[in-house]
Amino acid sequence: MPISKPSARKVLMDAAIADMDSDAADALEKRFLNQLVLANGTLKTTFARRLTDVDALCNEYLRALGEPVRLLDVAVSSGITTWEWVQALDAAGIDFELDAFDLCVDASIVSLGERLHVLCDSGGRPLQFEVSGRTIENTFGETWGRRLRRALPVTALRAWFALRSGSADSRTPVQLVTRHLRDPGRIRVFEYDLQNVRELESRYAMIRTANILNLAYFDRRFLEKSIADLASRLLGGGYLCIVRTHHDGSNHGTLFQRTEAGLEVVARIGDGSEVEAEALGDTVTTGLSGSA
Secondary structure, three states, X not given: OOOOOOOHHHHHOHHHHOOOOHHHHHHHHHHHHOOOEOOOOOXXXXXXOOOHHHHHHHHHHHHHHOOOEEEXXXXXXXXXXXXXXXXXHHHOOOOEEEEEEEOOOXXXXXXXXXXXXXXXXXXXXXXXXXXXXXXXXXXXXXXXXXXXXXXXXXXXXXXXXXXXXXXXXXXXXXXXXXXXXXXXXXXXXXXXXXXXXXXXXXXXXXXXXXXXXXXXXXXXXXXXXXXXXXXXOEEEEEXXXXXXXXXXXXXXXXXXXXXOOEXXXXXXXXXXXXXXXXXXXXXXXXXXXXXX
């Protein structure tokens, strides 16, 4: 059976990772999360230290508010860049509470005896099988070589789990994000769909969306609606940051502020966001004093 990655039990259960050296635990966690194949075929991949300039810009405006702030980070994937923002907020002395969501966060480890353990998403779909300490993802892979090697074991494990899942010995809830975000006093991580964002409370001083609202993923109509929905969750005078990281590692984004007239551009990183037109609509206003 092909070995793919560390098991979910070793990475996601606090008791299993608690005694590890911090750097070793980080490396193990990164290897697991950055390769985790989700039900929609995407990966839980987030590159560290990718948004440091975005953190600095956001914190500059948050610091000026001079009061405790409520923040929202959207589509956080593994949560690595969210954790880095938390560290930057602490370093800047900003008093905050932070909500973070992603489409796939809640999961469970289903144990069927001592030999078979299955990581499942919130819908019950297997993501990873662990058999006698050896792991394999619930995917055939993209190349013909992988498909040939995986066809028999993956098909057999799917069938075995389907037959026995109702008689599980235990189900352990876990979250598919970095363990550093397990800070219930200040940080709330939850599973959520961007399309339902209007159901959230309108209480945020800043909302950050990195590498999700762009023309490569969505059409203009969806982007216009999503940006308007996010802006409606801001407090008056609150900020919406939309940024995209290009292939060369550079960030290009725009910081908007919610005003009575609509969104206003207050700062840019690089060339600004590619969806500024969708964000501003017919209320094209800027309050720029310069670009970051």
